[in-house]
Every structure is written in C-alpha cells, then in structure tokens.
Amino acid sequence: MPRIVKAKAFRSKKTVALARGLLGKFLVRFTRRGPVAAMITEVEAYDGERDRACHARNGRTARNAVMYEPGGVWYVYLCYGVHELLNLVTGPRGYPAAVLIRGVDGATGPGRLTQTLAIDRRLNGAACAEEGGLWIEDRGVRVPRSAIKATPRIGVDYAGPVWAKKPWRFVLTPPRSALRNQSL
DNA sequence: TACTCGATCGGA
C-alpha cells in the first residue's frame, strides 16, 4: 500500500543518495479531480555551497533561502523567465542542498513536468506533505542499481569542468517497463 | 539603478 514519505526523511546530508532514492517514488499532486501521481524517473543533486552548480554557490540570497531550511520542503523557482522548476530541499537546517525533479513517468523535462502537474512558485517553501498538496509516496517499486544511469547534470557548464562533470544526474532506464515486474 | 544571464523548451 502507498506510504507517504515524511519530510523528515530528507534531512540527511547525503544529497546524492537521497536523489537516487527518489527514483521509483511517486510525486503526487492534489488537484480538483483528486490526487494525480507520477513515478519519478529523473533527478539531479545539488549539494551545498561548495557545489559551483548549486544556487547556493555564493551563499544565502533571497531566492535560495529556502534551500537552507531543513530538508523536506519544496524549492520552486523561475528558470529562463519561462519555466518553474521543482526541487526538494535536502539536508539539515543551514546546509543548502536540493534535488531537482527533472522527469516523471509521462512527463520528461523539469519545465514540462511542473506545467503538467500545475506546480509553480506558490509552492516555494511549502512542506513536502499531504497538507501542502504536493508530496512523495513510496508505492513499493524496487529500483535495482542496474536500472539507474548516472550522468553529468544538464545545463550547468557555468559551474566549471570539475563540478559540471560530477555524475549527479540519475535516470531510470527504462522508466517503466523494467520495473513493472518488481513492484510489490 | 543598470545590466547580465540562466538547473528550458519549442519552433525554424
């Protein structure tokens, strides 16, 4: 049976592990028609001020302030003046880290998935919980390491070669079919 | 206050 993942589960400092762990979990958005759920298939980790690709690379600012909150809140920001991108803040209070949700089953691309699920900046700072209308569920899908592909993060060349090359993007390969038999 | 530049996407 579906289990709602508590916000507290995201307070570990192991951002990369938390990112991998989100693959196969379900992102659930409450709408007028009720809950809409989609399995997470692609994520990226952004880990602390040292990470030159991270929004917190130059310290705390108005935009990234929510990244310094304890893990388990949403960080939603406007990208390229056009797209709202969804991140789940991770780590303890004061440690700015987050996982960018780049794709779910049925919607590839961070900008597309937020549009599909009606997610925007009004959710910035909200808790990852049922009350907030956007939460994470564990529906029993088991994701073997062999089903996860790691690659460099997308669109972060500005971070310089060292950080741009970190294999912190994780993709479920293939998204759905390979996992069907293994769930429950 | 001015100016630069995106954690993207869709169309030419």
Add this chain to the structure above:
DNA sequence: CCGATCGAGTAA
C-alpha cells in the same frame, strides 16, 4: 540554432 521572457544576482 535561436528567440522567448523575467527576475535574481551582481556591480556600481
């Protein structure tokens, strides 16, 4: 390959 589109971030 390029334009859209706008606000955060930075420098002044």
